[in-house]
Amino acid sequence: MTDTPLHLAVALDGAGWHPAAWRAAGARPGELLSAAYWAGLVAEAERGLLDYVTFEDALGLQSAALHRPDDRTDQVRGSLDAVLLAAHLAPLTTRIGLVPTTNVTHTEPFHVGTGIATLDHASAGRAGWRPQISSRAADAGHFGRRATPQLTDDDLTGPESIAARLSPLFAEGAEVVEAVRRLWDSWEDDAEIRDVATGRFLDRDKVHHIDFRGTHFSVKGPSITPRSPQGAPPVVSLAHASVPYRFAALSSDVVHLTPHDRAGTSEVLAEVGAAVESTGRDVRERPLLRFADLLVLLDEEPGAAGRRRARLDESAGTGLASDAAIFTGTPGDLADLLLDWRDAGLDGFRLRPAVLPHDLTAITRGLVPELQRRGAFRTAYGATTLRGHLGLARPAGRYASTG
């Protein structure tokens, strides 16, 4: 029995994270916009007792380039709104956390706040939220209200230069998260009183204006949506550089990191730790879980995953590349790697299946039993909420009346 069980999440996106995944055997490329496709994937993830699934999203069409649209026709294009997709899957599942991505550069914080709170109501406490900034300036043209920083080809040489260019959007994103958190708290848990004697449905002293005034926008509040089952659904963010580490330190409950080996894991965790310290966050009060992202190709038979990857690369016409480390091998070998990296101080992992449903099923039916045998993963869900899976306590609202 190892000391701390791992947390495991899976990132769902299109046909999988390999650009040629949609052409793989068993792929269902014509059904990527159908409810049944996603219902099947999430049911499989829940069968594997995973903490949560994330859903990618963006306010622009997919592109192979981080910084601008492309005209490729050989990759998956077209997507659904992730919050609505997650809500649709809520009644079809009972335990797994549902974490949609939303944009925080162009959307209204009020709509995002009520949408995620509603997802939490609809899933009885299984909602999470991944706020994401717009990395493509072209997305701003879809709204016509503002310009956002344009990443240059030079910027793309490293995560620090990317994040530096986009740092104003990270700062604004942190304001959005703050405004949304205030909206989530704006109704105290016991605001609804239904007091027939006085004719009052609400105790209005327990429903609060948030009066958020940021550099970029203001929101009066309160929310229209009563406080949700988790109080505050967990906020997760992806971070590759110092600016997003700081964003996570300010705003997130879980941060997804992209180390490429064990030594790199220690380095990244030290940087995140420094960011946390610089913000003055007390992680005993407000824990920040640290996950590593890995793109995975898994087959039980040694060598099979490598051969599959070669075939996919051939379809794609280029080798697989990713911001995250790529693991190609057996579930047993992946279990070894996860436990090794975990010992550097990680709390869990978010795995990006290269091909759906193949690599998802390999996670739930290969990797998970392997980790369970080693005492490193749950054998049944012990909680009903996402906070419960993550070991995060339900927070008191910031406006909650004292004494």
Next chain:
Amino acid sequence: MRQIHLAAQLPGIHNVTVWSDPRSESQIAIDSFVRLARTVERGKFDFFFLAEGLRLREHKGQVYDLDIAGRPENLTVLSALAAVTTHLGLAATVNATYNEPYEVARRFATLDHLSGGRAAWNVVTSHDAFTGENFRRGGFLTEADRYSRAAEFLSVARVLWDSWAADDLRADAASGVFARAGAGRFAHRGRHFDIAGRFTTPPGPQGHPVIIQSGESDAGREFAASEAEVVFSKHNRLDAARDFYRDVKRRLATYGRSPDDLLILPTANAVVADTDAEAAAYADEIARDLVSPQTAIAHLEAVWGRDLSAYDPDGPLPGVEPQDDAHFLKGHSVFRRDRAATARQWRGLAAERGLSIRELVIEVGGRPTFVGSPRTVADAIDHFVQTEGADGFVLVPHLTPGGLDDVVDRVVPLLQEKGSFRADYTGTTLRNHLRPHSGTTRRAVNEQKASPA
């Protein structure tokens, strides 16, 4: 025989819901929405409708506490309901003032995909700074700009839904082509919106979701006649309803549309009991429950624009004159009218009938549209539709979530017996429920011309 169309709204909020009744359950728990949606799907209703909330109402500078309040983001709930229903249409109000077309278009396209073609959008615009305080966009629109923004917003949404042609998504593994080059490309330049780029979401089964409109003004009626497939109306008294019905249907020809292309559905409520007398008594009880002594004073304050908390709700109307102070019941559209005229009218009514403050507020609050035994209510609904007062109704229950059980279990079977309401769904999309003899998909006219017949 003219066919009746029925929709249901879970109001959740405001003073149509009796929250003090022991049978009244949560207005926010997903189970309440699931229960009502499944009930009305069992009753073969056309669709389930949720309005939107953008700001809690306030009274005298504080959150208004007397009515049921607190509701979800409506499209999120409808996406969940799509998973537990199979035929029921799913309609949401989404404001054109505090949103942008790109996001709204992709959210409705998403709901249409998730529901297999059951999405509908009630296009509205607001124009108050009070609501704007919750939004980046802030501000407000002048009355004149409301319909021009709404019209342009909808036309941009249609551009976005049409930006993917039917065969743009190939997903052809053999040839390696997933999507046609340029799929989703769009550009629009207008007075309110100047946008261009690539749209994310190929159209759902309906192409464009069903469009609903709910304006009363001349501009609103014209907008409905040109663009909408359903219009919500407040006219649930037969004479006024017929006038509205004739007027709106008459406008359709201008746009090359036939009367069946736009369904007029007044909002209505039904109080059903074993006998007419029992139903009448229950309707009285509901009216009293909806207007508590505290509610009566608050509504009077909203009209008078001044603090009247010292007055006895069971006593006569105040002698003081109204003043123009919008501090009272902010966010409640009902009270945006001429205060002095309303006060005069209310005083006259109270004097004529000898009504106390509370009795008067109950009186002016109006009565349920349909009150009676199942037979009485079925006959009244059928008569209303057969005599061209409406094409059907949006029924708003007084109780959440069981308030339409009686209509579904006791009234609908009688309408089915008459042959004026469907015995079962004949299609799977909302557009098919609304217009069974027309196609499911709406696409832009230019695209229809462009594609081979």
